[in-house]
Amino acid sequence: MVDTIENQSPHQVVIVGGGFGGLYAAQALGKAPVQVTLIDKRNFHLFQPLLYQVATGTLSPADISSPLRAVVSENKNTTVIMGDVRDIKPEEKKLIMASGEVTYDTLIVATGVSHSYFGNDQWETVAPGLKTIEDALKMRQRIFMAFEAAEKETDAEKRRAWLTFVIVGGGPTGVELAGAIAELAFSTLKRDFRNIDTSEAKVLLLEGMDRVLPPYTPDLSAKAEESLNRLGVTVQTKTMVTNITDNVVTTKQGDKVEQIPARTILWAAGVKASPMGKAIAQSTGAELDRVGRVIVESDLTVPGYPDIFVVGDLASFSHQNGKPLPGVAPVAMQEGQYVANLIEQRLAGYTMPAFSYVDRGSMAVIGRNAAVVDLGFVKFSGLLAWLIWVFIHIYFLIEFDNKLIVMLQWGWNYWTRKRGARLITGDESMGLIGVDSNGEYYSPKNTKSPVEV
């Protein structure tokens, strides 16, 4: 099942997904004696940890994306295919794409996760999540449109609903979104409107557990909540969301049920595995965990299939301390690199120990000057944490041109508190660019036709 380097035709490694897991595997195999095929639906790698900055008007999509072909163009052994993998036939070592097929000797699946509404998929249209560029632009449109709608609204109660921003989920994404929206309302946009005072906006962060950033230590969670409060965010913990419509969020805190009128509701609460998880389970008999991730062996292979690896958010790896590794970029990067090394070692006739994640710490940014960092041996918050966060994020942005531009954009935003990328763009399908006299969104192309949001 495993080729060796002496074989005639080079060993074919196929990687599905150009996120952190897939791309780091591809880069680590760039000089290896194998043929690499990198398949992604999109033509770019997306630096997902900064997606919330696109959603809140600081960065442009291109600032946090690198064309996949450009990233690997120096790797002579690597071919990039823009394609949509739909299924896998492990016995034939074949992938079925929307157009055509690809065969592999070794397969690395790194297709990640999308957001989950815990069985309430109808919430998706009213409470967008944040996984793709399109998601971020949709959020950006909603957020800035809400201020425009409030400016026009004469009814005080309706205006309050337009100025209420509810973020569901107090993990890193939710915390970062809430902080950025608070900065927008209470600082950036303050002098831009005439009928509303944007500082009357309410930014509400809802979390089901007893504290924000539940995976972090309690003292960092407390520090984060403090910083959020200082920015003007209202944090509400131990709160479950029981219903969402386009203008009301229903919450339950203990026995207390509350109806919160709000026109901008953002989802940062849960994830579910991409469809490749199910495809792998059905074709190999592999088990999936609660959110559909593939439960992998200690070397990241699918049980019984040493030629199929799963890395990144799609992998459920519990061999280290009994609970699955978190779905964050550093885990995906290390897994991708591990699998690349393992493939090279195997081809050379060697074996490798089980994968082991080296946790170099975790962090979340809350706003200008405010972040929390946990490096394991030391934890801190505030300006220093913010600087570390900035440094690490710039360091890992894959291409240098992006780094330079992003750094300057951040520097500029930091000093001026401006946000240049607050455009409301898109068309009907994306979520509409107008508000009619009833306060309904409408698309300017469809004369006066309010559409569902």
Added chain:
Amino acid sequence: MVDTIENQSPHQVVIVGGGFGGLYAAQALGKAPVQVTLIDKRNFHLFQPLLYQVATGTLSPADISSPLRAVVSENKNTTVIMGDVRDIKPEEKKLIMASGEVTYDTLIVATGVSHSYFGNDQWETVAPGLKTIEDALKMRQRIFMAFEAAEKETDAEKRRAWLTFVIVGGGPTGVELAGAIAELAFSTLKRDFRNIDTSEAKVLLLEGMDRVLPPYTPDLSAKAEESLNRLGVTVQTKTMVTNITDNVVTTKQGDKVEQIPARTILWAAGVKASPMGKAIAQSTGAELDRVGRVIVESDLTVPGYPDIFVVGDLASFSHQNGKPLPGVAPVAMQEGQYVANLIEQRLAGYTMPAFSYVDRGSMAVIGRNAAVVDLGFVKFSGLLAWLIWVFIHIYFLIEFDNKLIVMLQWGWNYWTRKRGARLITGDESMGLIGVDSNGEYYSPKNTKSPVEV
């Protein structure tokens, strides 16, 4: 009909359109003793002369856009409304918007033009034009998707069609697009593909007149054509387009009819007035010119309505030399400023001479190092022309943060020949992000459903 400064309530100036004409009028009125209301469908000013750089993957939309509210936030007398003006009632001095109405004392209409297909509106879906951010993203998607499709295509003839780019119209936009696509194919993307040689691409620029850049002098047109040829663009003049389908352009050059197989066809040929032109004509009896622009008096007012001004591309002003002024940014800027001054003078009881355009020259960029500049007293081309073009465009970018970023992005692209913003984004409605096995575009969300392009 004209108020004076002594009146109780301040004089209401309403400006429709936040392009160069409307925005320069608003800025010039920023300290005047009037109330200014600036209405635009979008929440940003767009620096249209650089739109082709978004379409070809150099700049991001936010780099060439400034939020309107931020631009005029220092003008205490100015209110911005994001709204869609649908009609005008000149006798009641009232504008009808998609939601609500606005009354004015003096009105400035600056809603510009969109592209025209000369009665062949069915060509719009196959040959997109370039007026909005969405247009530019659609073009960007088409251009980069074409290379992806060619990479996958095994049939040589079909591959050639994917690698053929036809730009219809040899004005500044057409010339700039053709130059940028040639640079992409022959330089930027050269090492990114494995199955195709992008330098086999054909970039064809079609022009109906006997030379490109027909409004310029013949020697500059010749210089521009030389530069285009050097970049690898095939220029075909005296050529009319008689039909366009999604994979064939039919041309007629004298008696010679030709069918050119091409999958990427871009429209840079004609303009038509925005609907406000018709609304003004119907309500005031004003005459429209051939493309629907309002024929204005020598002070840019609508005949018989001294309280209604039309500026920018929507105005047809022929009082200077018998033929209408060209639809370019400098004309719009000067018209906007003139009208603002006129309004202030009137309120103070003075009159002003007729509008007179000061032509400071024209220019077009062709590619890296190559541009043509005509300053009237001197004409030149090449690197110096390119540097002047760069300087002037950066100088006029309205907000400093954009200037800095754009300058750096250009510098970076110039030295590296990279283009970081070559993302294929958007969804179904925008024009689809995949190519199926038949070479048809499809949207990844709709499983295997090829859609019309």
